[in-house]
Amino acid sequence: MVDRAAHLSCAKCGACTVVCPVYRVDPRESLTARGKMHLLSLPFAGEPSRHFQNIFSQCLLCGACEQACSRNLPITTLIAGARARFPQFYGPHSLQKTVVRKVLAHPGLLAKLVRAGISLRRICALPARSGLRLKLGLLEAPVTELPEGENFQKKKPGKALSYFPGCLARYLQPSIARATGRLAGIAGYGLHLPAGAGCCGLAARAAGKEDEARELAWNNILAFAEGSGPILTSCASCSSHLARYPELFAGDSERLLKAREFAGRVVEFSAFFLGQPELRPKSKQKQKVFYHDPCHLRHSAAGRENPRRLIDRIANVERVEPLSGPKCCGQGGLFHLGYPEMSAAIFRQCAEDGLECDPDLVVTTCSGCLMQWQQGRIEHDLPVEVLHLAVLLADCLACSGPAREEKNLFQPLWPAKKS
Ligand code: SF4
Ligand code: SF4
Secondary structure, three states: OOOOOHHHHOOOOOOOOOOOHHHHHOOOHHHOHHHHHHHHHOOOOOOOOHHHHHHHHOOOOOOHHHHHOOOOOOHHHHHHHHHOOOOOOOOOOHHHHHHHHHHHHOHHHHHHHHHHOOOHHHHHOOOOOOHHHHHHHOOOOOOOOOOOOOOOOOOOOOEEEEEEOHHHHHHHOHHHHHHHHHHHHHOOEEEEOOOOOOOOOHHHHHOOOHHHHHHHHHHHHHHOOOOOOOEEEOOHHHHHHHOOHHHHHOOOHHHHHHHHHHHHHEEEHHHHHHOOOOOOOEEEEEEEEEEOOOHHHHOOHHHHHHHHHHHHOOEEEEEEOOOOOOOOOOOOOOHHHHOHHHHHHHHHHHHHHHHOOOOOEEEEOOHHHHHHHHHHHHHOOOOOEEEEHHHHHHHHHHHOOHHHHOOOOEOOOOOOOOO
């Protein structure tokens, strides 16, 4: 249970200021976690002012401040909690963000839009340089979303492994899901996408819409309830949010139990495949790879090390690291829609650092980071390829032989349940 008065414990030490990507591009005290904790400590009633909303909206919820905080304050939860009091979605592009969040929260609608080839730009007039406009422009052709009800023939039975692809891999870049399926197949697993699984709800929670986030979480808990084994995720942000589902059900003992069971089954992509010795990838040619750390992984030792160790297993690949260490890419879920200039400035710093070691490839495992890098690569004509780690691994296995023998293995194990 999060202590909503925790902001009162802020020591004003300032450790959070030096790590904040927003403060780095716009050094105003109000934009730091310390500034926000101070604002939360002031008495006020009624609807928050536009200025207040603007300040609390300018946060990526990246968690860097939380990691640095000398008082272990639940800063991101407090910021999301403050947003819950906003009358509608926050920021200068509130309508667009509301539409986008609603679409993400209703995968059926997203699927229909994708199938119909309807650009969200047409329904909510997204700014020309918005990330989502490009996101839809990055649809793979032909679009082959992963259908819940379709059986993929398997050559040989594998151990059942539940899969949570997230919206990007499921609807917009299914090559990620297919690559994950191929890797799982080589490791001896049949990958299953349960009917009824939907958006993880991170966007809703970041917006402070706890009821909506709870509803989406419960929907997923039910969708995966028939199984008991691991739930593999190929998106770092989704996996971190799925693992935090118990926080959403703190006051409901029955659902809390189910949420804990569910969270205990969630396995992040790199951690899972690191434990599969059958994977012996080899790149066709020598290449330098820069791994971009998703914020949702990089604040734990395992989250930092697992993807690097997995990349180091690829023969012919040299992993390169900038001297300055990992940086946030500036995507921040819907942040890049609300504050495109700030998001772009944060990305520029991140890309300059990443590219200083002259990589051929940028890989990551987070949907948001991947989109941000893909968009940045096109906008700035960056001399790199940008891939999800699953796609790189599957390509490297394909060129070393056995992966080509494996078929994509998706099967619905169970029908959707109603709550
Ligand atoms: S979560 Fe990230 S962007 Fe937000 S205040 Fe903390 S460090 Fe800054
Ligand atoms: S690091 Fe934590 S305790 Fe220190 S100023 Fe920031 S929010 Fe306050």
